[in-house]
Amino acid sequence: MKRGAWAEELASIRNASVDGVITPKELRGLGVSASSIVNRCLPDGPWQRLLPGIVLLHNGPPSDRQRMIGALTYGGPGSILTGLAGLVSYGYRSAAPSVAILVPHETRRKPHGFVEVDRTRRMPELTERGYLQVAPVHRCVVDAVRRTKDESLCLDLLVTAVQRGGTSIEELAIELSECTTRGTALPRRQLHKLGKGAHSAAEVEAHELYEASDLPPMHLNRDVLDAAGNVIARPDGWLDDVGLAWEIDSLAHHLSVADHERTMLRRSRMQSHGIVVVSHLPKTVRQSPNVVIRELRAAYELAASRPRPNVRMRVIAGESGAHSVDLTV
Structure with missing residues (x-):
């Protein structure tokens, strides 16, 4: 020109x-x-x-994509997105207040404006997302949770990434063990909760409430089998000694007609085998914990008052204390 x-x-x-x-x-x-x-x-x-x-x-106003492109251009050759902005590029979140980038440790680049710069000797393999160079999901998640003191946001980021299959609890634990210890105390605690078997933030809150009660220990997300070894359901919580299932009915996962029907069919299937089923909304767990514990205690007493149904929990190798040991499935 x-x-x-x-x-x-x-x-x-x-x-x-x-x-x-x-x-x-x-x-x-x-x-x-x-x-x-x-x-x-x-x-x-x-x-x-x-x-x-x-x-x-x-x-x-620049779009999220323009801010991310600008941040990578500012970071220079070898820079890659991470943190919340990296998760935006994977479609996990709709917006990020800032754009975090990783740059090689020898690169002299200071944070500026909306750009957070993390100089690191642990540059991960990048993923190409259009014009964007992005860290793997597990690195993005860990870099994001290390930057927040919000317990709910931290747990939500960990749970969402695992639920969507972008990473695993094991990958996140390894990344937390290998990264700098700064900002890792909160995500380590939250990841430990997920490692106990909870599959959502709502289940973590419910399990924490339950652990504070005087009720017997509860198994999380375990298959319950009939006498022939067929799977009846996988309730959120299971009290094996009396055959009681606890369901946390998150509205976010039951908004469609199909989801609602599956929930009702699973509940009916458990009840048809004599299982006592008690359910609560996450909102109830959060706002009325005393009511939840009172209803769980009443349900436990009801379950204990009748003959235990002929069902069994799938047992993990090396585990003891379940009603019956599954050696065939």
């Missing part, structure tokens, strides 16, 4: 950018003078300075 002709060919400039993000060096290579860049990035101009050395070719 001839110098001076760029103003008539703004489409070419946009095509040379990455989603509207471009460097002054690239603009000068397209014939845009340094003074024109400065003028167009003034407060009333059509462009803006997104970050030092980064221009955004419009003057409105």
Whole structure:
């Protein structure tokens, strides 16, 4: 493009950018003078300075994607997304207040504006997400939870990543053991709760409430089998000595007609085998803990008052204390 002709060919400039993000060096290579860049990035101009050395070719709020592209450009070669922004690129969250990037330890780059910079000697293998270079899910999750003191957010990030299959409790535990210890106390505690068998934040809250009661120990998310060894259901909680199931009915997972029908069929199947089933909403567990414990205690007494049904819990190798040991399934 001839110098001076760029103003008539703004489409070419946009095509040379990455989603509207471009460097002054690239603009000068397209014939845009340094003074024109400065003028167009003034407060009333059509462009803006997104970050030092980064221009955004419009003057409105940048999108999450533009902020991530800008952060990677600012970080320089070898930089990759991590934390909440990395999870956004995987589709886990809709927005991130800041953009965290990992850069090689020898790279001298300071945090600026919405960009958090983490210099590290443990650069992970990156994943390409369009124009974005992103750390693996387990690294993104751990880098995100190390930056928060919010217990609910920490637990939600860990649970969501595991539930969606992007990582596992084992991968997260390994990453926590290998990273810096700064900010790891909270996620270690929350991951320990998930390691006990809970599959959701609601189940963790329910289990913590239950552990504070005087009721017998409860098994979490274990298959309950009939006399022939067929799986009846996998309740959220199971008291094997009396054949009692506890269900935490999270509305978020039962909004569709199909989900509701599956829940009702599972409950009916358990009851048809003589299992006492008690259920609570996460909201009830959180707001009325005394009511929940009182109802669980009443359900336990009811279950203990009738003959135990002919069902058994699938036993994990090396475990003891269940009503019957499953040696065939």
